[in-house]
Amino acid sequence: MKLGTRWLVALGAVLALLLTACGDPEAGQPGGEETEDTAADLGLVEDGTLRVGSDINFAPFEFIEDGEEKGFDVDLMNAIAERLGLEVEYVNTSFDTIFTQLAAGEFDAIVSAITITDERKQTIAFSDPYFQANQALVATKGSGIESVDDLDGKDLGTQAGTTGLDYAKEHFTGATIKEFQDAPAGFTALSAGQVDAMFIDVPVAVEQVKNNDDLALVEEVSTNEEYGIGVQQDSEALLEAINGALEEIIADGGYAEIFERWFAGAEVPERFTGASASGSASGVTEDES
Amino acid sequence: MEDFSRLFLDLRIMGEAFGDLFREGLRNTLIVSVGAMALGLVGGLLLSLVTVSRRWWVRAPARVYIDLFRGLPAILTIVLVGIGLPSAGIRPFGRETWAYGILALGLVSTAYVAEIFRAGIQSVDKGQMEAARSVGMTYFSAMRLVVVPQGIRRVLPPLTNEFVALVKDSSLIFVLGLSVGERELFRVGQNVTQQYGNYSSLVLAGLFYVAITVPLAHLVNRMDRRLREGKRLAVHELPSVVGAVHL
Numbered sequence: 461m462k463l464g465t466r467w468l469v470a471l472g473a474v475l476a477l478l479l480t481a482c483g484d485p486e487a488g489q490p491g492g493e494e495t496e497d498t499a500a501d502l503g504l505v506e507d508g509t510l511r512v513g514s515d516i517n518f519a520p521f522e523f524i525e526d527g528e529e530k531g532f533d534v535d536l537m538n539a540i541a542e543r544l545g546l547e548v549e550y551v552n553t554s555f556d557t558i559f560t561q562l563a564a565g566e567f568d569a570i571v572s573a574i575t576i577t578d579e580r581k582q583t584i585a586f587s588d589p590y591f592q593a594n595q596a597l598v599a600t601k602g603s604g605i606e607s608v609d610d611l612d613g614k615d616l617g618t619q620a621g622t623t624g625l626d627y628a629k630e631h632f633t634g635a636t637i638k639e640f641q642d643a644p645a646g647f648t649a650l651s652a653g654q655v656d657a658m659f660i661d662v663p664v665a666v667e668q669v670k671n672n673d674d675l676a677l678v679e680e681v682s683t684n685e686e687y688g689i690g691v692q693q694d695s696e697a698l699l700e701a702i703n704g705a706l707e708e709i710i711a712d713g714g715y716a717e718i719f720e721r722w723f724a725g726a727e728v729p730e731r732f733t734g735a736s737a738s739g740s741a742s743g744v745t746e747d748e749s
Numbered sequence: 750m751e752d753f754s755r756l757f758l759d760l761r762i763m764g765e766a767f768g769d770l771f772r773e774g775l776r777n778t779l780i781v782s783v784g785a786m787a788l789g790l791v792g793g794l795l796l797s798l799v800t801v802s803r804r805w806w807v808r809a810p811a812r813v814y815i816d817l818f819r820g821l822p823a824i825l826t827i828v829l830v831g832i833g834l835p836s837a838g839i840r841p842f843g844r845e846t847w848a849y850g851i852l853a854l855g856l857v858s859t860a861y862v863a864e865i866f867r868a869g870i871q872s873v874d875k876g877q878m879e880a881a882r883s884v885g886m887t888y889f890s891a892m893r894l895v896v897v898p899q900g901i902r903r904v905l906p907p908l909t910n911e912f913v914a915l916v917k918d919s920s921l922i923f924v925l926g927l928s929v930g931e932r933e934l935f936r937v938g939q940n941v942t943q944q945y946g947n948y949s950s951l952v953l954a955g956l957f958y959v960a961i962t963v964p965l966a967h968l969v970n971r972m973d974r975r976l977r978e979g980k981r982l983a984v985h986e987l988p989s990v991v992g993a994v995h996l
Contacts, residue, residue: 556943563946564756583946615844617926621943638846638926639940649926652836654844 502544502698504568510546512537513567515555517642519667520722521573524552532663532722533571536590536706537689539714543705554641556621559583562690568698570690573661575623585695586688587702590715592729593687595624596665597679599657600650607679611635617646617655623685624659632659643668650675661685663723710734759949766941766950770957774934778961781850781919781933786912788855793862794901798892800867811863818860824921827853831925846931850922854915861911869904870896905973912969913962920958934958 505511514533516522522531529550541548553561555572562570563583573593576586599605605614612634618625620639628637638655640646647668649655658665662680669675689706691699709715713734720728799811818826830853831846842848873896881891920935927936938954 556939560756560942560946560948564752564948615928620940636928638928639936640926641924645924646926648832648836652832653840654832654835654846655926 502546502568502701503695504546504698505565506549508547510537510541510544510548511551511566511568512548513551513553513558513561513570514572515558515642516550516552517644518555518573518661518664520663522550522571532591532718533573535718535721536709536715537569537571539709539718540689540702540705543708544701555619556641558621559690562692565692568691568695569702573664573687574690575685576688577623580690583693584690585693585699586690587699588706589686589688590706590732591687593683593685594662595627595659595681595683595685596662596677597657597659597681598647598650598665598669598675599678600653600674601676603656605657605678608632608681611657614656615654617649617658619643619646619660622660623683624661627681627683628659647672647675755947757948757952759945759947762941762945762947762949763953765945766938766953769932769937769941770934770950770954773930773932774937774954775957775961777847777931777933778916778919778957781847781854781922782912782916782961784851785854785858785915785919788851789858789862789911789915792855792859794866794897796859796863797866797870798897800863801870815860815863818857819864821857823854823857823918824924826857827921828924829853830856831922846922846925846927849925850919854918854922857918858911858915861914862908865904865907865911866897866900868907869900869902871900872903873899902973902976905969905976909966909969913966916962916965917958 514522514529516524516529516531518531520531521533522529524530534550538548551567558570558572558574559580560583561567570584573591574580574586575593576589580586597605597608597611604610608631611632614635615638616628616632616635617638617640618628620641625637625639628635638646638649640649643658643660643664646655646658646660650658651672651674657678658668662677665677669677689702691702710732711734715732716728716734719726719732796811796814800808800815802808821829827850831849834840834849842852870892877895877899878888878891881895882888886894919933922933923936923939927933932940934954934957935951938951941950942948
């Protein structure tokens, strides 16, 4: 063979090897039928590690500070993983593709202040609810926007893929609705005067207004949303495990502790306190024998 | 492989996405790309003339500009122009996101195009300038009538590269916040992806990009070829002493 040909063959062999190596042997394996709570049966992408996708730009639920993931969702997920004997690996990703990525098997679970909706249930499965929230309208002080009725003809910012966007599209038909890739981008545009208001989950709005003197939360809209942890539709074992851990955390006061850490001064909703008989009404039975 | 077909090659979802991609995405991508291209061509040409100046204090600002706008990632430039300027009170386009997008990409494109034209101009034989000066042209006339036209013709292939890159960079303006009607191809594809939990719409958006860039590239290549082979100068039209030799 000529030298050039030999190089081509070698390159081809290397590429072929790389391609086969890329095929992930464990991706998307559904949970086993056994009810024992061993990590190996949860069908994880990587045994012993819970790979969690999140749009880590949504304080106070998840954000990055000093190179570390922090926030309510982070603490809750860490607590759940600890009870399941797993490590957690957070993967920062864009919110509007997070469901597709989960369905494609890139993550074991997703936690990102995700509202449980029927539409999303077509793509993924949700854990029991772990948070209650509404939407908030934020505007710059002195802008003249006092309520959602003042939005006609204005530019309203939202985050792509969120229920806030869906609500705004349905109810604020007089406004021009702008989608942003993530919440901070929207709030930056609001501060720069490129949109008149932002419509996003209440806790996030509260956090932004806290850090920004020229913004004000002008109205809270009751949407009675519930957040859930997302898993793939065929990850039954993992879902049961997560729900079980969640129930435990709620029952023994761990949830209240995390809640008070991030929402000091607010009251823990009764369904999430250890005081009520069971933390959630899903009827999931304990599967530890 | 089945998973791949299901997630990336779902024809039904592509069908759903087609309408918005064609009417909205394609239109906005073209507007931003062509706008930025136009700015880049004009700005780049002017800037390239500055970079070939014999006076270092004329060249220096141009160099700084080129280094800056080639060095910054395009997405950062877009944010600085689209959000940074308004926050500093500078709002030349009000709230028209696409206008800021064109400006930002035009600034970036100018830097790249300037370098491309510079290479073209400097590749023209020194003899051309000398000959033009020797028949009495000023430096500027010589540049305008002899050197630059030749220089431009030589760099059509690299220019094509730059324009193709520009069309694809137009997908970055989503960062400024787009409303329905303003969305370019990538954003439309992304939205449908989120709606159905399936990447097929993004694949279709990708095909639209190819549908724009491939004819564009072919068009420029054809111009290039015609300029090379079509221009047969008669002997008496050749500048300077070279005219004495029969081709």
